[in-house]
Amino acid sequence: MTEWYQAVLKKAKEEAAKNPTVLKVDSHRYLTSGEIALAKLIYKDSIDYSKVRIINGGFLGIPNKTKFAMVPFGNIHFPKEDYEKIKDFSKLTAKVKPSHQIWFIHEMAHVWQHTLGLSVALRGIEMGIRGGYSQAKGYDYDLICDDQYREFNQFNFEQQAEIISHYFDAFYLPEEGHNAPKQRSKNEKQKFALKKVLAGFLQNPNNKDLISKNHGKLYYGKDPLQY
Ligand SMILES: [Zn+2]
Numbered sequence: 001m002t003e004w005y006q007a008v009l010k011k012a013k014e015e016a017a018k019n020p021t022v023l024k025v026d027s028h029r030y031l032t033s034g035e036i037a038l039a040k041l042i043y044k045d046s047i048d049y050s051k052v053r054i055i056n057g058g059f060l061g062i063p064n065k066t067k068f069a070m071v072p073f074g075n076i077h078f079p080k081e082d083y084e085k086i087k088d089f090s091k092l093t094a095k096v097k098p099s100h101q102i103w104f105i106h107e108m109a110h111v112w113q114h115t116l117g118l119s120v121a122l123r124g125i126e127m128g129i130r131g132g133y134s135q136a137k138g139y140d141y142d143l144i145c146d147d148q149y150r151e152f153n154q155f156n157f158e159q160q161a162e163i164i165s166h167y168f169d170a171f172y173l174p175e176e177g178h179n180a181p182k183q184r185s186k187n188e189k190q191k192f193a194l195k196k197v198l199a200g201f202l203q204n205p206n207n208k209d210l211i212s213k214n215h216g217k218l219y220y221g222k223d224p225l226q227y
Contacts, residue, residue: 026057027083028075034090038101039108042168046205047108047115052076056083069103071110072121097179098169105168109161118211123157131220132158138216143193152197156214164201167194 031039036049051074058070058077069078085095089104110120132138141147141159155163170187178184187194201210
């Protein structure tokens with residue numbers, strides 16, 4: 001562990017000690033039976049679904065400011081408007097589109113990572129410091145070319161969540177009437193590459209060897225630092 005990472009850890013702990021209410025919970029709900037069934041298609045029995053909460057509000061106000069969801073400690077924090085709009089991700093309606101289901105599966109990947117023992121909150125802080133959230137650079141991956149020989153645990157934690165949710169899109173969501181046709185068509189093209197990189201995960205999502213060993217690039221959008 002590098003010195004700066006230890007410093008970040010120390011700072012985060014100090015902040016949490018100073019203000020124990022930083023994890024603000026406005027309201028919450030548990031997963032619906034439909035959402036559990038949807039998530040089980042991918043994560044099988046690797047998650048204790050009865051414990052997972054969908055939370056309105058978040059960590060230092062992050063979901064509402066960025067319009068991103070986050071899963072710092074095994075529960076999914078959604079921005080207020082999405083929390084209020086979507087009462088059940090499993091049912092496609094005028095309000096709930098395929099892209100919302102992909103989003104749900106992406107966030108459930110962080111719940112899965114948390115269950116396996118990965119510190120999602122700290123990885124998120126680290127990714128932020130490294131610039132991975134700027135223009136979502138840390139999410140990109142390329143299974144057809146650059147990343148074709150990588151094992152699943154060699155992708156960073158956001159890439160892992162993307163790969164899983166794109167697999168879900170390619171194999172479970174219909175192409176017709178999809179509200180994100182460009183992404184759906186890309187996922188169709190990389191369908192078998194997604195299946196290949198996820199082979200171990202699909203066989204046994206409880207395997208701790210699947211935990212991401214990749215902390216993200218130093219630094220996104222800049223030349224890598226030389227040590
Ligand atoms: Zn994510």
